[in-house]
Amino acid sequence: MSKSHRRPPLSPEAAQIVRALQAGRPSRRSMLTGAGALGMGAFLAACSTSAPGATGSATGGAAGTGTAPAGKPSPAVDTSDTDKVVNWANWTLYLDFDDKSKTYPTLEAFQKKTGIKATYTEDIEDNDSYYGKVQAQLKAGQDIGKDIIVLTDYMAARVIRQGLVQPLVESVMPNKTRILPNLAEVSYDQGRKQSLTWQSGYAGLAWNKAKVPGGLKNVSDLWNPDLKGRVEVLSEWRDTLGLIMMEQGKRIDGKFADADFENALAVLEKQLNDGQIRQVKGNSYKEDLISEDALAVIGWSGDIFQLVAENGDKWDFAIPEAGGTLWSDNMLIPVGSPHAKNASTLMNYYYDPKVAAEVAAYVNYICPVQGAQAEMEKIDAELAKSKLIFPTETDLAKVQVFYSLDPETETKYTEQFQKVLGN
């Protein structure tokens, strides 16, 4: 189409009016040029002032704050005694919730007992994105408005290593000694000085009982042609690839060869490219189990029990015969928090066996507190027998904790995994 067709023809008079109007004010083009020149000036000015400021700073987000990469931020001054509040960021469906009153019963009781006002938010969608969101502020030593955050082992290890959290105030934590023996010592935090387990859980196999009547015993059962396009695995690669590696007879609780990792990755890649795996997902695999887009998944133990509680007894969970992963989520106090003592008081409260049992009865993950099983008897005798809340020796023998990778290896593996996902 030629130019003349594109524009409505104007009468000579109309054209005159348009021309006059345009002459009476700067034309749009000259305005844009002016703005461009001004913009360019600002650009250059910004270049000359902020580029050196950005030098040496850890990230774009922190540019200009002048933090040195080597220097770790120092903890904020604790104002807990005068400012009786604690702000807690946690994952979804991770604290007992009363649908009727829309409150968290154990948290209400905590406020009554201690007079500390607690604010609870389900802010953490996954480890990586939460780290991405808060790390720049934490590296600058700023308060992120949270006094407790909850992160999985490897991310807890990272924030402790980088000095982004502060020590617990152990003087107000007599219950801390009640932690399960196998959780008391972790490689990333000797003596649990900066972290305390919130809940633990398994990654294993889950399936729709009606559509997969035989159930699943091993990861390779997911590759059954009948399930083509209806299988989902976790985007937390330690769980997905950890399970595949164990199926291949490797251990994941100590250093392994790159080739072991790559062999497991090759299995994942093949199943993705063949269309056997529908999607690789975080928490949202639960919705796909409900809609039945996914019939068999690598998933987390507590999730499946909550699904059953809310949507009927349609799914089952098992630790693969070759082994599953055991992970923990840990409570930590961000370095900028001025309420470390209040936060520690709250952690101590949740290590009271009675309170821990109440939480476990709702979340159905492994309860990290000794003595909670006896308290659970009083709440729900059935749950007190649950192997997923109070693990048996046999189950614990079947699961492994993914070992702490050094940052370089962690980056390398994550990158390889993401590339297989097409990213």
Next chain:
Amino acid sequence: MAIASVAHTGPAAPPPAPAGRSRSLTPYLLLLPGIAWLTIFFVVPIVTLFGTSLQVPAEGGETGVFVQAFRFANYVDAVTEYWAQFSRSFVYAGIATVLALAIGYPLAYMIAFKAGKLRNLLLVLVVAPFFASFILRTIAWRQILADEGFVVSSLKWLHVIPQTATVTASAVAVVAGITYNFLPFMTLPLYASLERIDPRLLEAGSDLYGNGFTVFRKVTFPLSLPGVVAGTLLTFIPAAGDYVNAALLGRQPGTAMIGNVVESRFFRIVDYPTAASLSFVLMAAILVLVFLYIRKAGTEELV
């Protein structure tokens, strides 16, 4: 004022004399808030982003720690590694834009010329989806089009689609999702420019023996071009950078768009320099495409 004087002096009149000095400053003063805003929220971040894109990992390999350098090879690496995702983004965005135009144009035309009393109601319906978060709406589509859902089961029962077909978790679903999410951005500018058309021009077209189609081709469509240009830009630009649709409706590894790569590089791998270079390349590529498009379509209509 100016109009009146022109009307009186006739077609040959020279343009009025340029206004005084104080007046010529006014536009710049008026621009000041905008420029300040752009400087703080666009120029400064973009300079920082550019700085980040040239950084290299710090010694010792600690996660998320980078030092400033001028490693322009970051860009080469990013593009050679991810050219497939770049092209996929532009192809998906292009198809979605064409589809949105094909759906949005008749819709806007109908609302502008044929809706009568229903016009306002229909406009509200076009805008109504904005009342809910678009992530929620995209998740809703996943449930509506689930394998065992009513829609897909019915289509399978009618043998419209093969028994093993899945609707979600596919490239088609991603493009459809983008089209759906950006349709209002296409429809509203189209409506605005169609609605402004003087009906007398259409009458004149008919009076000059143009049939319905000819009038549309020679009068209506050319007059609606500003809307088409604005609508396609408003759809294409955000669509090319979108990652939500590919994340929710796509299927790894075949549907990852460049937005997903940036997300993965930034949050998962914690590789800020590559994420920043990818963002920069995306911006530059969009800028070039839009520039070429506007050169072709003409800016004058973009009022």
